[in-house]
Amino acid sequence: MAADVGSNQSVERALTVLRVFTAGRSELRVSDVAKLADLGLSTASRLLATLEAAGFVDRDPVSGLYRLGLDTVSLAGAVLNGHPVHREARQIAQNLAAELGLGVNVAVRREATLFYLLNFEGRQAPRSFVLSGQRNPLHATGLGKSLLTGLSAAERRALLPASGLVAYTPKTVTTHEQLDAAVELTLSRGYGTEIEELAHGRACVAAPIRDGSGAVVAALSVSGPLSAIDLQHREAELSRCVIEAADSISIGLGYVGPAHHISSLETAR
Structure with missing residues (x-):
């Protein structure tokens, strides 16, 4: 012993x-x-x-x-290649980054943080480092808010104490009331936005990814400099692209949509 x-x-x-x-x-x-x-x-x-x-x-x-x-790197590659979200998302995210010229990121929730599974840089959003394996706060990112749509307000409060809602910029959400509103907006529209909440001069549009049970298991975002994201003129275009990409990954994971789950429940009754 x-x-x-x-x-x-x-x-x-x-x-x-x-x-x-x-x-x-x-x-x-x-x-x-x-x-x-x-x-x-x-x-x-x-x-x-x-x-x-x-x-x-x-x-x-x-x-x-x-x-x-x-x-x-061999260990990391084996982990990523064996992860179902990474397998389904990789090509879709790569194609979207090339099409839009922006960064495309896919993340999962690891306890009280988001964990990047992959990212691709477009020509308008270059990076000198890899995001995969890095973490960021849930409350200050579009990806995080999309991941939080899978939790109730009570579950969010249990996961993220109010003292942990740190302000990274003057625009960061710092109360649960603000976070509730942001998550509800993401749920109602099917996508969320984040403008300079984590870093100055950066913005993103994100959407949740679901598995075959309907649970939110990941999120996808497009991100880049404010000038490239240009939400004032591109929000409709970018939100459509993000939702379509997230839906494609969800379908690959076995998700068939809320209507199917509703009809299945009614049949079971």
């Missing part, structure tokens, strides 16, 4: 070390890892050496800095 406890602690510490590299800086010294992971210097050094031997971290021979190794 003592050996099992020690092994479990080693695994947990190794995972903590790996997660340190996803929190911001991509290259770290041993001392940085030790501090961020709350480990002793010798423990951090030993764990990094083990992870390096396994291919999960790489060490620059000149600077001595550590970064995540390429073997982590």
